[in-house]
């Protein structure tokens with residue numbers, strides 16, 4: 515089913531599908547079991563041109579669209595979620611922020627690292643600042659031609675393997691005056707003072723390290739601070755806007771895992787026999803298949819639409835409402851689809867010898883990372899109502915609530 519794709523997009527999808535089946539699938543179980551970042555796959559992705567494909571041609575990329583990236587991510591996720599996340603982070607994560615707001619030297623540095631096989635890390639979350647990211651305490655203080663950064667982040671994807679880090683911090687000038695939240699680019703092993711801490715013991719996605727990062731008088735040259743267009747006082751809003759790209763990528767990984775699980779279930783429904791006939795002949799399972807496919811198609815269309823919204827009317831990022839709705843729907847439906855696909859296999863589905871249990875562990879993450887499903891609903895509802903809702907940091911009780919309270 516083509517869902518409005520162009521011949522070039524269909525050709526790219528076919529190439530990604532073949533790569534996923536031939537190169538990625540045979541490695542997926544070992545990546546999970548050994549909990550090792552798959553450097554061999556990174557190299558193969560680079561050779562196939564899937565790393566940094568959305569970068570401008572002038573910087574060595576292919577000027578590919580976000581829809582192109584979505585098509586590749588889905589195919590990778592059918593075989594291996596970790597591989598799919600690498601494609602996200604080298605095309606739509608911190609790299610999008612640098613490409614949108616960075617200076618020429620910042621863009622050059624980021625593009626070079628990504629094309630060499632680096633998966634940049636985005637460093638926002640702190641132990642006491644999760645959904646309430648504005649509560650972050652990491653500080654960057656200007657001293658001469660540098661910023662000195664101190665603080666601690668946790669649950670950072672790629673901790674210990676990423677080289678480029680986009681660090682969100684409260685920025686202070688030389689007089690100690692706070693200017694707002696900004697982004698600073700640091701390269702592990704080049705900028706002194708960036709230490710990798712504890713690795714999280716994750717439920718799934720185990721080939722991708724999640725961990726703590728400690729900034730201990732980390733020195734960042736002043737020219738590596740990213741200046742968002744509305745200035746530092748509104749810097750956080752601009753930087754988070756860039757996160758819409760990552761949300762479309764994360765939603766696509768979830769949708770791709772679900773598509774892979776559904777492929778397995780469909781095949782099994784045709785071949786596994788009980789009561790003298792293929793189990794796919796039982797209406798109870800047929801209706802499950804139909805529901806799974808319906809949710810998958812809806813999620814896919816929402817993700818395509820969100821990806822296509824980038825660039826429409828000259829926009830740099832996907833539309834925030836479309837990206838949030840697509841991530842909510844895709845991540846929640848994917849958990850259900852994978853869970854139902856596992857059910858098709860009976861006891862076998864519960865075995866570590868089949869990929870279903872890995873898919874069930876992997877897919878669970880996507881209603882949490884990159885903005886939880888609850889926080890994204892608040893974003894959607896806030897925009898619908900045109901209010902800053904009370905459950906946001908600078909929100910207020912809207913008039914109907916104030917009236918009710920009086």
Ligand SMILES: Cc1cc2nc3c(=O)[nH]c(=O)nc-3n(C[C@H](O)[C@H](O)[C@H](O)COP(=O)(O)OP(=O)(O)OC[C@H]3O[C@@H](n4cnc5c(N)ncnc54)[C@H](O)[C@@H]3O)c2cc1C
Nearest residue numbers: 636637638639644645669670671883884885886888889905
């Ligand atoms: C695998 C993984 C990878 C990650 N990678 C990164 C990364 O690379 N970089 C990074 O910076 N962070 C990363 N994160 C962190 C992620 O962004 C946070 O976990 C997320 O923002 C939620 O923060 P929290 O875990 O502190 O939960 P909390 O904010 O403590 O939330 C706890 C619960 O309360 C709910 N909640 C909180 N506030 C509200 C509200 N106002 N209204 C309704 N419900 C609310 C949440 O939805 C959640 O269910 C990652 C997380 C995971 C699991």
